[in-house]
Amino acid sequence: MQVQSLQIRAATENDLEAIVSLFADDPLGGHGDTTDPEALPDYRAAFARIAASANETLYVAELDGEVVGTFQTLITTTLTGRGASNMIVEAVQTRADVRGRGVGAAMIAHAIDKARKGDMRLVQLTSNAVRRDAHRFYERLGFAPSHIGFKLKLK
Structure with a gap:
């Protein structure tokens, strides 16, 4: 596959x-x-909520007509930073057989371009x-580890 033909x-x-297949094939995600x-109606309902949101966008990366990656962006505006808006990138996933070929980097570059x-x-x-390889990948793209995140699972 040629990454030059990648469409986001x-x-x-x-x-x-x-998209669901990408997530289901992820042994580290734990989601x-x-x-x-039988789970498809849940995914369809979530897709409808995302599509209806003015601040969220779900993307796919496509090579030769096949979905090989996905990510989602969310725009938030807070009073910190003098009322600045920030982009959050979530659910970044690349199909295992195309990792290391620039698909993930192209997806993140697309998000950064939209943010700019x-x-x-x-x-x-x-x-x-646990995703040490992903951490190195993000740092290579210019991201810096700066905060510690916390989660409280409700379901």
Whole structure:
């Protein structure tokens, strides 16, 4: 596959099964994602909420007509930073067989470009603490570890 032919675009509902497959194939994620058809209504409902949001966008990276990566962006505005808007990048996932070929870097570059064009103050993301390779990847792209994240699971 040639990364030169990589297309990054907003996801459509037709991409949903391919996106879910990327997450279900992730042994480190621990999110309980599954390609079981009984779970598809949950994913469709989530897709509808994302699509209806003015501040969220779900993207896919496509090579030769196949979805090989995905990520989501969220724009938040806070009073800190004099009311600045920030972009949060979430759910970055690249298909295992194309890792190391520039797909992930292209997806992050796309997000950063959108943030710059939107006059965002910063782009931030979190990464699971066990994903050492991902941490090196993000640092190589210019991200710096700066905060400690906390989660409280409700479900």
